[in-house]
Structure formats: structure tokens, C-alpha cells
Amino acid sequence: MLDERKLAVLRAIVEDYVSTNEPVGSKALADRHNLKVSPATIRNDMRDLEEQGYIHQPHTSAGRVPTDKGYRLFVDRLSQVKPFTAAERRAIETFLAGAVDLDEIVMRTVRLLAQLTRQVAVVQYPSLTKSAVRHVELVPLAERRVMLVLITNTGRVEQRVVDLPDAVPDDSIAHLRAVLNATLDGCALASVPEVVAELPTRLPTADRPAVATILSVLLETLVERHEEKIVFAGTANLAAADFSLGLRDVLEALEEQVVLMRLLGETDDLSELTVRIGSENPYSGLRGTSIVAAGYGSGDKELARLGVLGPTRMDYPVTMGAVRAVARYVGQILAGS
Numbered sequence: 001m002l003d004e005r006k007l008a009v010l011r012a013i014v015e016d017y018v019s020t021n022e023p024v025g026s027k028a029l030a031d032r033h034n035l036k037v038s039p040a041t042i043r044n045d046m047r048d049l050e051e052q053g054y055i056h057q058p059h060t061s062a063g064r065v066p067t068d069k070g071y072r073l074f075v076d077r078l079s080q081v082k083p084f085t086a087a088e089r090r091a092i093e094t095f096l097a098g099a100v101d102l103d104e105i106v107m108r109t110v111r112l113l114a115q116l117t118r119q120v121a122v123v124q125y126p127s128l129t130k131s132a133v134r135h136v137e138l139v140p141l142a143e144r145r146v147m148l149v150l151i152t153n154t155g156r157v158e159q160r161v162v163d164l165p166d167a168v169p170d171d172s173i174a175h176l177r178a179v180l181n182a183t184l185d186g187c188a189l190a191s192v193p194e195v196v197a198e199l200p201t202r203l204p205t206a207d208r209p210a211v212a213t214i215l216s217v218l219l220e221t222l223v224e225r226h227e228e229k230i231v232f233a234g235t236a237n238l239a240a241a242d243f244s245l246g247l248r249d250v251l252e253a254l255e256e257q258v259v260l261m262r263l264l265g266e267t268d269d270l271s272e273l274t275v276r277i278g279s280e281n282p283y284s285g286l287r288g289t290s291i292v293a294a295g296y297g298s299g300d301k302e303l304a305r306l307g308v309l310g311p312t313r314m315d316y317p318v319t320m321g322a323v324r325a326v327a328r329y330v331g332q333i334l335a336g337s
Helices: 004-020 026-032 039-051 068-078 086-097 102-117 170-184 189-196 205-224 235-240 244-254 257-264 316-336
Strands: 120-124 133-142 145-152 157-163 230-233 273-277 289-298 301-311
Touching (some): 004 026, 086 316, 102 230, 102 301, 102 316, 120 235, 133 170, 145 205, 170 189, 189 205, 235 244, 244 257, 257 301, 273 316, 289 316, 301 316
Antiparallel strands (some): 120 230, 133 145, 289 301
């Protein structure tokens, strides 16, 4: 267990190394921080921190840099999430609130996170499996063709053109539209197959072939589009990071949707902020990176995750504050959409 003085020394080492990207020595700590002890005492504390694995010396005669273990203690015990000012909060709200649909919400979110943190931002689209039906629209296109539009409570829109086996009057299409909305409004997408199974029996016999075709396409849409979709931005920020020989691995990982999904993780607690540091990452090619992620949702239900990826030498208080704030604002926008 570290005493308060050693914790203060570790905090100072992390802050200086993140700021300068240079190994930190005892004299620099004494000059830059009000630690209220001599450089000799700081050297002794640094020696103890090194023996316990919180810092290490990259080469002889150099200062010390934090290890993954040191960053972990900094995040868990020492760092404080940096709050945004009122002006910053208003700017974020205004920027995100200007989005007109889900695609734009996601794209604005990922660009905003990259700008705020100067890291690679990653945003997962709300999963269809965690969404509910808000509205179903059927638009006649021709005598035997209709457009099926499914709108979820997260603002996601799925549309398919349906070729019908027979011509169906517009009033029959309107009746089916009314039945679908009365039956499916607020229904979780995972429950839709069970709910629609009984619908054909509630409609005129003559319309049942067309109804069966439309419902089949509706169910196919849910099956085909259930996969998670992820977008990212800010890869240019990697140029300013020190990944030495690992940059290619980082870029390859960003192209793998499954890897990104695992990195973002999953939690039932929307207020929980996940921070994975270096060797804690499950993907070996990202052992030189840290990932800060949070869930966003509608009400108290998590719909998806967002976060940032960068070097372990990142400004954790600023990054954690940005991820938490943006996740909260995105959830508010989706809840009100």
C-alpha cells in the first residue's frame, strides 16, 4: 500500500510524462510540483515506486515513466474527471442537437469525440436487438410493389422494397399499416417475430398472401440488419502518438469490427466508465493503447457504446470527462427524438 506522499509523487510523474513525453526525474518533480520534500526524498520514493512496478526507467541515467500498473492506480485512485465548463457543455449540446437523423447523430458524435480528446474516437450504432418499434410505414409504389419502412425508437430507419404476389388495393395496404402500428408500437425488436405470427389471421383472407410476403420481408430485415455497426474518426491523431513499431497493429485493429466491439465492452450500468490500459486489452496488437468507453442509451437502458482509443500516455482526466459527457448528451438526444 502506498502512502499519500508516494501517491502524490506518482501523480506528478504521470502528469509530467503525459505533458512532455519525456522521462521524469526527481529534480524536475521538485521544481514543478509543490511536493514539500527534498529531491533526495523524491528519489527514494521513486525507487520504491519502481520496485513495486508503478514506474520504470527506460534506459540508464534517464528519468522514470509510468507503467500500465502506474496508470491504473492513477485512474483508480488519483485522477479526477475534468468537468466541462458551462460554455463547453452548451457547445456540445448545440453541435449534437443539430443532427437531423441517427446517421448524422453518430457522425457528429464521433467527430466531436476525436476533436475533444485528440484521440481515435469510436462510436457503435444503437443495436437493433436493443431497440423497439416506433413506427411502420407502408408506401404503395405500384400495383404489386410497396416500400416497407421500419423506424425504431433510436431513430434508426430500415427500408425495403417488397414485390407482392398479387395486386393489393391501397385501402388494404392502409389497413395493414394501421394493424402493424397498433400491434408493434413500442414492441422490442427481439419480440417482433412472435408478435407478428398471429397477424395474418386478423386480416381478410384475400389479402393474406400479400400480408405474408410483407411480414416475411419485415422479419428478414430484422435478421439481416442485426449486426453491430461501428464508425471511427481521428485516425490522423495516431501520427502524434508514440506507438513505435505497433502503429500497424493499431490500424489493423481499427478495421476489425469484432475487435472494436470487444474493446468497447458492455455493461448494464450506463453511469459506468470503462478504462482499459495497455496489457489489460484483450487484443495483443493494442497492448500499447488505452481505451476509455461508456454506454449511451434511452432512459436507463444502454443501446450502444462509444469511446476513444489512444496511447497509454493519454490525458485520462480530460478523456474520461469527454467520453462521459458526450455519452450523456447522445442519450438525451435519442431519448427526445
